[in-house]
Amino acid sequence: MKVTYIGHAAILIEAAGVRLLSDPWWQGPCFGNQWWIYPRPHLQALNGHPIDYIYISHAHSDHFHRGTLRRFPIGTKVLVSNELTLGYELRGMGFDVVEVSRDEPVELTGGLMCRIIPTHAGDTLMVVQDRDEVCINANDSLHPAPELIQNKITTRLRKLYPRIDYLFCAYGTASHFPNCYIVPGKDYERTAKHRQHYFNNQWARLVSLLEPRFAFPFAADVVFLDPDLFWTNEIVRNAERPVSVFTSRYPKAATEAIDIAPGFAIADGAIAENRRFQPIRAAEVCAAYEKAVAKAKAPPVRNAEGADTLKEGLERNLAICRSRLLEYPASYRFLVLLRDRSWALEVSKKRAELTAAVIDADSIQRVDYDVILTSHYSYLRRSLTRAYGNEILFVGSGCLIEYRERERIAENLHEELTTLIAHYEHPPRSRFGDQPKWVFRLKSGIKTALVHKEVDLYDLKAWTLFEDHSGRMRP
Numbered sequence: 385m386k387v388t389y390i391g392h393a394a395i396l397i398e399a400a401g402v403r404l405l406s407d408p409w410w411q412g413p414c415f416g417n418q419w420w421i422y423p424r425p426h427l428q429a430l431n432g433h434p435i436d437y438i439y440i441s442h443a444h445s446d447h448f449h450r451g452t453l454r455r456f457p458i459g460t461k462v463l464v465s466n467e468l469t470l471g472y473e474l475r476g477m478g479f480d481v482v483e484v485s486r487d488e489p490v491e492l493t494g495g496l497m498c499r500i501i502p503t504h505a506g507d508t509l510m511v512v513q514d515r516d517e518v519c520i521n522a523n524d525s526l527h528p529a530p531e532l533i534q535n536k537i538t539t540r541l542r543k544l545y546p547r548i549d550y551l552f553c554a555y556g557t558a559s560h561f562p563n564c565y566i567v568p569g570k571d572y573e574r575t576a577k578h579r580q581h582y583f584n585n586q587w588a589r590l591v592s593l594l595e596p597r598f599a600f601p602f603a604a605d606v607v608f609l610d611p612d613l614f615w616t617n618e619i620v621r622n623a624e625r626p627v628s629v630f631t632s633r634y635p636k637a638a639t640e641a642i643d644i645a646p647g648f649a650i651a652d653g654a655i656a657e658n659r660r661f662q663p664i665r666a667a668e669v670c671a672a673y674e675k676a677v678a679k680a681k682a683p684p685v686r687n688a689e690g691a692d693t694l695k696e697g698l699e700r701n702l703a704i705c706r707s708r709l710l711e712y713p714a715s716y717r718f719l720v721l722l723r724d725r726s727w728a729l730e731v732s733k734k735r736a737e738l739t740a741a742v743i744d745a746d747s748i749q750r751v752d753y754d755v756i757l758t759s760h761y762s763y764l765r766r767s768l769t770r771a772y773g774n775e776i777l778f779v780g781s782g783c784l785i786e787y788r789e790r791e792r793i794a795e796n797l798h799e800e801l802t803t804l805i806a807h808y809e810h811p812p813r814s815r816f817g818d819q820p821k822w823v824f825r826l827k828s829g830i831k832t833a834l835v836h837k838e839v840d841l842y843d844l845k846a847w848t849l850f851e852d853h854s855g856r857m858r859p
Contacts (some may be wrong), residue, residue: 385517386651387550388658389644391425393447393523393603395552399514400496404437405430406510406521407603408456409449415780416763419446420676422607422669423662424544426647430826437492438479441523442507443772444558444779446606453477455531456464463490465500465508484730499544503537504529511545516652519550519593523603528552530838534586538593550650551596553628556589556604560778562847564615566786567793577623578618582839588630591639598650599641601626605668609680612784614666621664648711680858683723692759697768698729698740701804704811709800710736711815719753720799721745722761731804749780751788755798757805759783760833774806793844806818 385399393407394692410425438460441447446468458478464470466483474481484490484500492499499511507525520541526534541548557563563576591599607617627643642648642660649657670677702709712733720729728745730753732738750756763782764772777783785798803812816824840846 385514385519386593386656387519387552387650388426388429388649388657389552389600389602390427390429390497391423391644391646393441393554393857394419394425395407395602396429396520397512397519397521399512399517400493402436402492402496402820403433404439404492404498405435406439407441407447407523408438408452409446411449411452411455414449415638415776416760416782417676417680418608418776418782419778420608420609420673421605422664422672423605423646424672425605426659429647429649437461437463437482439498439510440474440654441510441520441525442466443468443470444524444556445776446833447523448644450477453479457596463498463500463510467502469508469510489518491570501540501856504533509537511541513545513601517549518545518547520548520552520596520709522551522553522558522590524554527583528841531589532838534590534593539591543799548594548596549590549598549653551594552602553590553599554603555583555601556606557620558604558779559585559841560783560785561779562844563613563620563840564781564784565793565844565848566784567796567844567848568787568790569850569852570790571849571851572615573825575618575847578849579847580620581624581629584624584626584629585633587626588633589741591630591641592634592637595637596639598652599630599639600644600648601641601805605646607664607673608781609669609673609677611681613781614765616662617669618666624645625661655768661827669852673841683744684760686726686745688726690725691729692728694761694764694768695740695742696764697806699729700741701768701808702731702738703742704808705803706738706811708803708812708814709733709738711821712718712800714795714796716754717752718801718804719748719750719756720805721748721756721758721785721800723758724761733800754792755801756786756787756788757783757798757801758786768807771809774802777805778802790850793848796842796844800842 388396395406397404398738417639461481462474462479463482466485471481471483489497489499495515497513500506500508509522509525511520546646574636625643627641629639645661647659715734727742730741730743763776
């Protein structure tokens with residue numbers, strides 16, 4: 385078996401005469417214009433012979449990238465879990481879709497087997513096994529999962545595959561949280577490093593549980609060209625590497641952890657191409673994407689179009705989410721600013737009154753609002769009108785969320801606004817489930833006291849560190 389790292393979440397597995405490619409993305413950005421792949425993928429490995437199978441792990445657009453997939457011939461076989469909803473669209477694109485059930489190992493050719501295992505939050509992993517070696521492509525499926533799920537999946541994998549040769553596991557944050565939050569007194573660099581440290585530790589933990597011969601961090605080859613987020617590129621990628629965390633925490637481990645770069649290849653347990661991670665440099669990113677960086681820095685052209693469309697979308701959500709929104713006891717005023725529009729949207733709650741209004745963007749007083757969300761018209765429209773359209777904001781980091789007062793982050797007040805700007809076919813569930821609020825709180829208190837509490841990855845107070853060095857540190 386030979387495995388070549390193409391870039392980001394794309395690896396090419398060659399075994400028993402079959403070429404299997406995972407999650408190809410290299411044709412343009414994803415999540416609108418938010419994510420750009422860097423370093424550039426190693427596409428030379430794809431030349432010369434056709435791809436026999438493509439594996440799509442989940443629906444996020446850096447893994448299910450339509451622009452890149454259209455570069456492959458019609459009729460190419462695509463492997464996907466039958467528990468995802470991707471098959472219909474993939475068939476519409478002309479692919480020969482093989483939908484794999486949870487407990488169905490698939491024989492790709494004589495002696496070459498693959499298995500797709502659903503894990504958490506609509507993600508899957510793939511195991512490929514030939515007569516000699518086993519490769520696990522975990523992509524994003526394990527490192528953000530609760531530890532109880534990690535333990536369950538890794539235990540099952542160890543039973544199915546007592547000897548694992550290669551583990552490719554993601555370590556990236558893949559979220560707007562917490563780097564897109566503006567809070568008075570926040571230490572942005574420490575907060576970003578702290579968040580990445582958590583996921584580096586999760587990567588190291590997973591490697592220790594699976595004990596492969598070789599472990600490779602991947603699926604984080606992403607940079608932001610957005611001027612408001614460009615600062616994160618060097619800090620997140622360079623400050624600490626998952627391999628160094630693993631070797632520090634598990635110095636006696638037999639696993640060889642290697643920090644790879646596109647073009648790295650390993651064959652039959654020996655390194656064939658030894659390309660290693662190199663620190664990200666802002667000047668090199670700017671040179672690689674010169675035109676895109678210039679476009680990102682250019683002031684947007686503002687116009688007055690679309691106000692009624694988005695106002696109607698917000699008013700619809702105020703009605704459909706009314707019961708849930710009224711469960712929040714306090715009043716608030718939110719502002720939605722769109723960089724390319726001369727108007728803004730105001731949302732307010734006063735007791736049981738919920739309203740949305742269009743206002744002049746040039747006449748606002750920012751101090752009048754508890755939370756301000758800044759984005760682009762097309763991003764917000766997608767969020768309001770498409771199922772999972774809000775991923776462009778909250779996975780792709782397509783917005784900034786600003787608090788007026790530091791103290792209100794303890795309430796996670798922004799969640800009231802993020803609830804409002806999603807797309808709904810049906811009203812969202814009560815935040816207390818199907819029970820009275822007092823019962824919910826009683827059960828939550830008992831659970832907290834008696835049961836292992838999982839880390840809340842989106843508790844803004846817990847994850848925000850401040851310049852006065854306050855803020856709670858996570859493990």
